Structure formats: structure tokens, C-alpha cells
Amino acid sequence: MVTVMITSYFEEEHVERIRGVDDRLRVLYREDLVPPPRWSGDHTGPPDWRRSEKGEQEFLDMLAEAEVLYDFPRGHVKDLIRVAPKVRWVQASMAGAGEVAEKAGLQSTGVIVTTASGVYSGPLAEFVMMALLQHVKGLDRLRRDKAEKRWREAHTETLRGKTLCILGMGSIGRAVAVRARPFGMRVAGVKRTVREDDAAREDVDELYATRDLHAALRGADYVVVTLPNTPETYRLVDAAAISAMKPGAYFVNVGRGKVVDEGVLVEALQSGHLAGAALDVFEEEPLPEESSLWDLENVVVSPHSTDNVPGLTNELQSKLFRDNLRRYLDGKPLRNELDKRLLY
């Protein structure tokens, strides 16, 4: 028997489907011991939520027995190895699970971590395309003119022929590329290492290695960050990278805020070096009230939740976990395994 513990909220329907995967599974789940979702698909719960003393003990008893965890358990990331000594595999609910795996000290262990890569890529790519289109079609101007009932004909711009540079060619980057290309955009992808026969070549017009980042940025009308925060990506988009961008370029971040030097980004948006930005992620979240990003007219602020779609998110989460459970039982390689050295 394999003992599986679900440590964040799932609808009863999904818990039952997970139980139904195989007779060799023993699935532990107590809805009253996990943070309640703030909305459908949420796996984090309210910041001030706590288990009762009795509940905490029951939760620890379950953790002590678990071989497989669905999600990093709220309140027990730093002491995970101690409180869940039998754990061999954690399926995270996040696409970028490197940071939390590092916090849990799993890098020096044999514990496998799999991410939820792919679950959020469609909704994030939609946010990216919305950002590009509302910019290119002048939606802000349309809104201002409408407020004044002002009929003022004017040209618009087009995405056709423009260059989109995507930092990170994982599932989010690829999802952006396949949606952007039918608009006639030229797509340049940037990834850590580029091989001759790189599969990502199919999705882009040009592929750059991270060491050639500045060359890639120089040619771009739109720059999209889809990268997780790792030691290698931390502030990859620094002052030099932002200077390398074309004057008038538009910037989108749906990866992690720490990949960008936010202070320098704000300056570039204020000076007009960059035409605008759409940001779903920030250096500090929630975005502090004193951040200038709130006040900049040319910025779309989205509170790090444009990835989550009710219904769809947990459907995909549960499907991925069930598929990986079958693979685990059959001794096959799991999908989305985290490289614990690279943390993505």
C-alpha cells in the first residue's frame, strides 16, 4: 500500500477520483485540516487561517504516515523532512515550485518534487495576449474618449510584423508563442541552453541562449517574462537588460517578480523608455501601497491570480496528479519532475 496525503483543498469529486486511481492507494484527506479555498482552484487559503490544536496533532499524525504528498503542507514547509519522514514524492500545486522545495530543504534529499507546470499556461498566455492587444489597439484611449463621449477617429497599431521576445520557453512560454504567431508576430524565445534539435524551435522564429539575452531584447517590440525565480534567473532583467530593450517596447511579466529589478523597471516606465507594462507578479506581494506601479497610467496591475480559472484549474491539477500516481505505482518517470539543482 502507498499512503497518499492531500494537504491542500480539493473538491470531494476530485478526492474521490484520486482514490479511484488504484486499489493500492490509501488516500488521507481531511477537508477541515486544510486551508479553505478563497476561490475555486485556490490552494493557499486565507493568510490568517490556523488549525486548532487538536487539528494540528491530527494533521501531523497523517503527515507522519505519508509516502506521497499532494502539495506542500501549509505550516510545515521548513520542517517537512522531520514531520513527514516517510515522504518520497511531493506533487506541488504550483508551476514554479523551486523556491518552496528549497525552503523545505529537499535539495539534499532523494525526495522527488513534481510541479504543476502546464496547468496554468493557457490562462497566463491569455493574459499576455490581452496585454499586447489592449496596448496595440489603444484601449486606454478608447476608454478616455468614451468617458467624454468623444468620437475621435484615429489609426491603431498592429501586432503583425512586430517581434515578441519570450524569456523562458517552458510550458507558459510555448503557450504564448502558439497564440502569438497566428497574429503574424515574429517570435524570439530565450532559454537557458539551446540545442541544435531543440523542440522549442518549432514554436519560435528564433531561439537564443540566456547568455545572448541582450541581443534578443534589442530586437523586440514586446518582452514577456515567463521564468520562475531561481538563483540563475534572480534579477536577470536588470538595468543593463532594460537599457538593451528598444525605446517604446512593452513589457509583460507572468513569471516571478524577482526575475526583474522592479525599481529599474519603474524608472523605465516613468521615463517613457518603455511604453508600458502588464504585471501579474511583483517583487513583493501583495504589491505595497507605496509602490509607484499603482500610479503609473501605462501599467496593468494584476494581483498574481490571472493563472487560476474556476473549474479548469482543479480539473487539470487532479488530472495531472492522477496521471503521476499511476506512473509512480508503475515505477515510470513522473511528469514535471523538478530539477532540484536548477530549481525548475
Next chain:
Amino acid sequence: MVTVMITSYFEEEHVERIRGVDDRLRVLYREDLVPPPRWSGDHTGPPDWRRSEKGEQEFLDMLAEAEVLYDFPRGHVKDLIRVAPKVRWVQASMAGAGEVAEKAGLQSTGVIVTTASGVYSGPLAEFVMMALLQHVKGLDRLRRDKAEKRWREAHTETLRGKTLCILGMGSIGRAVAVRARPFGMRVAGVKRTVREDDAAREDVDELYATRDLHAALRGADYVVVTLPNTPETYRLVDAAAISAMKPGAYFVNVGRGKVVDEGVLVEALQSGHLAGAALDVFEEEPLPEESSLWDLENVVVSPHSTDNVPGLTNELQSKLFRDNLRRYLDGKPLRNELDKRLLY
């Protein structure tokens, strides 16, 4: 020799390229006798512009000689046959040229009319996709929250799995379909007549004939009108069609305003039967100040100019005209010939 007269503004560069098509062409163009463009790509000019008395006579002298016209001449649509008796072909600058061809009385003549179909389809499809995405990703809410510096996490929606119904499968409809499908949308197209081997089948998941319009509308989360105004399409989207739409459907019009009963549309937007609308065209243009559409929060108003992209528009216009001139000289069928009975 074939005498060609250019009757609306083109950049000198394009006039030269048109002259260069063939030695058998005699190209008449007087920049001072055509309305000045209000922006790059504009072929209409300011409403109050007039030729001088002398200029008017010179313009008429040119018209009297012309066999081919680029564009319907400003001020001489209704009397076109009389003032330009040698004309055999008019290349319009509009994609929907049926109305003006009818006004010019060309239906009962042998004069060929070709439209600018395809020139505007990319920019219009971008407006459509912007409309869908800003709705599905809740951009209005993001803006309101930003104005209050309010970090309020929330789910969003997705286009994936949603049904898009496109009225009109001409070049605009097809341009919308190819951009929508990579988002995982199910696309239903509606066209006048559907053949077994219809080329439009490639671009859509389902194809309906106009007589089955209500069935097509009933299943749609998004409805996009790309139709020209013809006797057959006039108020095709009437009260019955709007009732047939799903509660909560979102409506976009980039065709012609007269295809829709605007009064009924406003009611459906006010009552909440429709979730919102993005409109580039209206029954009356400019949209009258008293129209309720200005006041509805769930409506994007665009002043019938989202089709025009500086640089791109005239590049495509001149390319199409040059291609058609070559075909005309070679006695080959022209591209985009208007069916003068159907007026599209």
C-alpha cells in the same frame, strides 16, 4: 493605353509604384484634387473639404477620360456613370463596397467593382481578440482595483472551451477564426450558403447557413459580426436573434452597424442578458451623443477606425491594386470582385 485615375489620396511612393506596373498604363493623379488624409491610410478626408471651382472642373476632365478608377470619387458617387462614362472597373478602398456601388447605380451596368477585402482583416481580427480577452480576463475590474490600490486576488475566466460564433466567413471572419482557435475556442461560422466542400470548413469547427443563425447563436459564448450591410444582412441581428443568444454572451461588431438592431442591443446590454459588447461600427456614425452606448460600462466604443494601421493599410491597398491592374491588362479575373446582386 488604359487610363487609370486615382481618386483618393495615396502617398507619392505608391502612385509611382502603380505607374510602374506597365507601360500601357496612363495614370492620372492630382494630390490637390483629392481629400487630404486625416491620418495615414485614410481615404475619406475631412467632412467639410471641397474642391475649388477650377479644381472641380479639372477633376471632372480627368474622370471623363478614365477607364479604371482607384476608389469611388469624393463628390461624384451618385452621378458616377454620367461624369465617368468610359469607366469599366472601380477598385474600392473599402472592404464593404456594396452600399456605395449601389448608390453609384452600378448594379445595372457592366462596370466591375472590386473591394479592398483582406486589407483590413488583420487589424479587425486583433480588435475582436482584444475584446474577447479583456472581457474574459476581467481587465475592467483590474483597472478599478488599481485606481483604489486594492490587491484583491481572484479567479479569472478562460477562452479555452468557449464557443465563438462568427457571422460572415469572408476575409475578416476567417482572420478571426485562425487567431481564436489556438486559444482552444470552438469556432462556429455562419455564412449565406454552405457547400459540402466549403473552403471555410478548414477554419471552423462548425459551419451554419444563415437560415440556421438562431441555432448557431444559441450555443455561443461570444458572437462576432463581420458582415457588410446588404439588403440581406440589414438588421439580421434583430430582437429574435438577440433573444436566441445565451444569457451572459459577449457581443462584438466589426462589420456594419446596420446589421444589428441597435436599440434592442442596448436593451440587452442594460438588462444584463448580454454581458458586454465591443463595437467598432454603429447604426449612425459618428455615434450620436444621446446614444446610451456611451454610458454603458460594459461596452467598448471604437470610432470605426480600428481597421486602419498607418503604413500597413496603404501598403496593402497599393499591392492589391497593382496586382489587379496586372490581371486587368492580362484579361484575367480580378481579385475581390463584388457580386453586384448580393452586394458583397
